[in-house]
Amino acid sequence: MPEQLAEMSIERPREANEGRPYGGLSSERRRLLRRSRLVEAGLELFATLGYARTPIERICEEARVATRHFYELFPDKESLLLAVLDKVMDHARAAVFRAIASSSGDPQELIRLGISAFVHAYLDDPRHVRIALFEVVGVSRELERYRRDISREFARIIERQIDLLEAEGSIPRRDYSLLAMALSGAINDLLIDWENSDDPYPVERIIDELVLLFQAVLRGLGTFVAESEE
Secondary structure, eight states: OOOSOOOOSSOOOHHHHTTSOBTTBOHHHHHHHHHHHHHHHHHHHHHHTOSTTOOHHHHHHHHTOOHHHHHHHOSSHHHHHHHHHHHHHHHHHHHHHHHHHTSOSOHHHHHHHHHHHHHHHHHSSHHHHHIIIIITTTSOHHHHHHHHHHHHHHHHHHHHHHHHHHHTTSSOOSOOHHHHHHHHHHHHHHHHHHHHOSSOOOHHHHHHHHHHHHHHHHHHHHHHHHHHTO
């Protein structure tokens, strides 16, 4: 959410600003505000112009932050992209956990609530899906590893819901980690298609289809797992 407080447009000499209140704000508070504005500017520009086509100078202009302050907060543009990705994923993570917490605990209800929360977290603000599934792809090996770690994290959330079906005896006990990754990938693929489409399906249709997929897979697990392990 954009910060409402703004710094003066004219930068004072560094030695006059550091370590003392200025404009009613401490140096640490000003630092946090600069960082917040840079992350918000990165979210907007990376999602609209594209990460590769956005120079640091343009980000600083959008955020109303001096270039030297950018480098005090981020060593390079990729570090800012990582912070933007964290902002997007923190939003999605919080939405999913709130949805799960609001559930009665019924596995089928959890599936719909969790999927709906995740999809809306990405698609209600299309900048989020742009960052998470497009702009971070192929930037560097380090960022790719981080992106895969995030995918595995959300797969583990799916796996924990499968654990509930195991606990109630609806499906056999086994390692479902790879299946959870496959289901997580299915969500991402539909969201990528939605973002790329000139005439995307309604968001609720995407949610319905994903719920149907999860239900079909999970309901069939008992039969197919038993047959495959005979």
